[in-house]
Amino acid sequence: MGVTKVKPPEEKKKVAKSVKIEKPKVEIKAIVRVAGTDLNGENQLIRALKGIKGISHTMGKAICLASGFDPKTKLGSLNENEIKKIEEVIKDPVKFGIPTYLVNRMKDIETGKPVHLTGSDLEVARKFDIQKMVDMKTYKGVRHMLGLPVRGQRTRSSFRRGRVVGVVRKAIRIAMLKKEEEEKKK
16 A cells, blocks of 8 residues: 655645744854863854863763753853853762763762862873872882883784884894994904
């Protein structure tokens, strides 16, 4: 059984084309400062939040939903109170119902509570964590100290930087030894 499509009369098409729905024009700010970071106001809220160091796509979506905003709204169209609400959610996401597995420090070393760090706080905490491992001389700390890979990568073919160690041919080795002997005689 086939379904046949009925074409609407031409008059209805003309009426539908002539009616225009006007949307209210909202002034969009070009640059918006959120959580100490300047963000592009013309981007969608979920995309703009990814510009803050420490906020991923998933965390950005969770922040949008927890603060009650549509992720596709333009960041520049939000007013100051709405931006403050987003900043509050960024500072303490667990308080607003965001699950602890989305925060970047599920159990903070000092407080033991889930904390989400952003911007320069994230960089400073990371440096202190690495320095603590180096001071305790853990395996990861020693690897950090020596500039070697920390997470179990192979080093035979990767991470080859610094001094070049190559195969020295027998003829070249003999010539080098002769030069060294001549220099010693002088």
